[in-house]
Amino acid sequence: MSRALLSQFLNVSFASPRLSASIIDRGQYLRRVGIPSRAVVADFSCDCSASASAPAPATEAPGLSPSPSKKRVVSGVQPTGSVHLGNYLGAIKNWVLLQDTYDTFFFIVDLHAITLPYDASELSKATRSTAALYLACGIDPSKASVFLQSHVRAHVELMWLLSSVTPLGWLNRMIQFKEKSRMAGDENVGVALLTYPVLMASDILLYQTDLVPVGEDQKQHLELTRELAERVNYLYGGRKWKKLGGRGGMLFKVPEAFIPPTGARVMSLTDGLSKMSKSSPSDQSRINLLDTKDVIANKIKRCKTDSFTGMEFDNPERPECNNLLSIYQLVTGKTKEEVENECQNMNWGTFKAILTDAVVDHLHPIQVRYSEITTDPTYLDHILSEGAKKAADIAEITLSNVYQAMGFLKR
Numbered sequence: 305m306s307r308a309l310l311s312q313f314l315n316v317s318f319a320s321p322r323l324s325a326s327i328i329d330r331g332q333y334l335r336r337v338g339i340p341s342r343a344v345v346a347d348f349s350c351d352c353s354a355s356a357s358a359p360a361p362a363t364e365a366p367g368l369s370p371s372p373s374k375k376r377v378v379s380g381v382q383p384t385g386s387v388h389l390g391n392y393l394g395a396i397k398n399w400v401l402l403q404d405t406y407d408t409f410f411f412i413v414d415l416h417a418i419t420l421p422y423d424a425s426e427l428s429k430a431t432r433s434t435a436a437l438y439l440a441c442g443i444d445p446s447k448a449s450v451f452l453q454s455h456v457r458a459h460v461e462l463m464w465l466l467s468s469v470t471p472l473g474w475l476n477r478m479i480q481f482k483e484k485s486r487m488a489g490d491e492n493v494g495v496a497l498l499t500y501p502v503l504m505a506s507d508i509l510l511y512q513t514d515l516v517p518v519g520e521d522q523k524q525h526l527e528l529t530r531e532l533a534e535r536v537n538y539l540y541g542g543r544k545w546k547k548l549g550g551r552g553g554m555l556f557k558v559p560e561a562f563i564p565p566t567g568a569r570v571m572s573l574t575d576g577l578s579k580m581s582k583s584s585p586s587d588q589s590r591i592n593l594l595d596t597k598d599v600i601a602n603k604i605k606r607c608k609t610d611s612f613t614g615m616e617f618d619n620p621e622r623p624e625c626n627n628l629l630s631i632y633q634l635v636t637g638k639t640k641e642e643v644e645n646e647c648q649n650m651n652w653g654t655f656k657a658i659l660t661d662a663v664v665d666h667l668h669p670i671q672v673r674y675s676e677i678t679t680d681p682t683y684l685d686h687i688l689s690e691g692a693k694k695a696a697d698i699a700e701i702t703l704s705n706v707y708q709a710m711g712f713l714k715r
Contacts, residue, residue, distance in 0.1 A: 390579065393570050396441045416500055439687065449695050455689075458700055505525075505532045570627070605656060607628070609624055
């Protein structure tokens, strides 16, 4: 997902496809997603909303965590381009903290990687590299399930089922489709670029997810996921599902966004108003996790600055300064106040030197661990295989229930 989830497993401003149901009339919201409000009480045995603060009962929906006290978190990152500091500080570093508290599923969304023209010979290499970096960054396979999206076939099957109830107008509103299709040109845009938010919804809903770590530019896709969950729950869940021999109740949990208080938006080194991105044509705009010390030093030395005196956070006229201070804060683990006190009187040359050392020191153990993992391919294959098996066990429960509720014969 983001796509690190995924991702990931995120700087575009947009109008959400719907306002939160908590701040508009519930009936108005339900009508907007195609659910008559008069029917919602009669058709459901439980509330569709997943609470962000209280654990859901273990019987609420299929495929729940074995421990009802643990909420489930799902995310992923695309294996396109090099994993960079923005991916790490904005997503993966937070996943490492989440795995101790939540039931976590982190996967490489390799199916999402083919929505735009790509080099097939590089896909497998990039996929393995991304998986190895997950582990090198601290994802522990004894705590979290790490796997490849394409290794769990239920992702694609559920996507097709969800596609049958996804209004085309919802997809046409997706900001990323508009922007990427405009950049790529009509001749290079496949249908997958339009429909990949439905695959993202499948990625999330398969696992009865409670929380999805997302950045700003993925909020709109999560809102679509929530809309689809409520729509399918109404159209096929409840007593309708029970009449077909099912358990009844809701088919999907409705996931909530989890946005870390810091690190959600690491900006480009060449433009403090644009997010650090794999898709930027300039490698100078990002620090890749596997960049050498000399490359990192050169990128930071050449990064965009300003002519102001001293260093400060939160000055709208100094986006690059705010971004670089934030990176320094994140890689050192210092508080904002500590960074302000340390750096406020520094000039750019002095600050860039300490930022370089801090980034290099932070990435060194990751690079060492990555080298160890990639020299033993059987270890990585085993981790991915075990993660896929665990994920598939849960995903198949959800998928089988949806097939049944939609009227398909049992396989």
